[in-house]
Amino acid sequence: MKRCILAIAVLIPVIFILSGCGPKVTDVEMFTQANQLQREGKYDEAVSMYDNLIDKYPASAYGPQAQFMIGFIYANEVKNLDKAKEAYEKFLKAYPDHEMAKDAKWELDHLGQDIDDIEALIKSNADSTKQE
Numbered sequence: 433m434k435r436c437i438l439a440i441a442v443l444i445p446v447i448f449i450l451s452g453c454g455p456k457v458t459d460v461e462m463f464t465q466a467n468q469l470q471r472e473g474k475y476d477e478a479v480s481m482y483d484n485l486i487d488k489y490p491a492s493a494y495g496p497q498a499q500f501m502i503g504f505i506y507a508n509e510v511k512n513l514d515k516a517k518e519a520y521e522k523f524l525k526a527y528p529d530h531e532m533a534k535d536a537k538w539e540l541d542h543l544g545q546d547i548d549d550i551e552a553l554i555k556s557n558a559d560s561t562k563q564e
Contacts, residue, residue, distance in 0.1 A: 459485055462488070469481060
């Protein structure tokens with residue numbers, strides 16, 4: 433009898449986990465985990481976590497940031513400009529009025545350019561040096 437109870441006690445949590453009834457991961461936790469993976473250089477896993485956040489929580493306040501970070505990772509870490517372009521365009525389509533939309537547009541306009549070669553930044557740095 434004790435064996436049966438022990439077996440049931442062990443099996444119930446396993447059944448809940450396998451059926452998806454386990455503890456629910458929040459959008460905040462997913463975003464935090466994706467950021468951590470990104471800092472650790474685990475870019476594929478970070479992109480996957482950001483994607484999962486967007487899929488599971490389409491109305492989350494973290495959705496726009498997650499979509500932007502996918503583009504950022506592809507552009508700046510993985511150096512896959514096609515995927516970066518796709519991610520930034522997806523951002524602009526999904527969140528055209530978001531405060532980061534102009535940043536996504538800027539990233540698209542300068543995709544693949546070395547930061548030292550971007551005319552607007554060179555001019556801005558020169559102007560700020562003159563004011564000092």
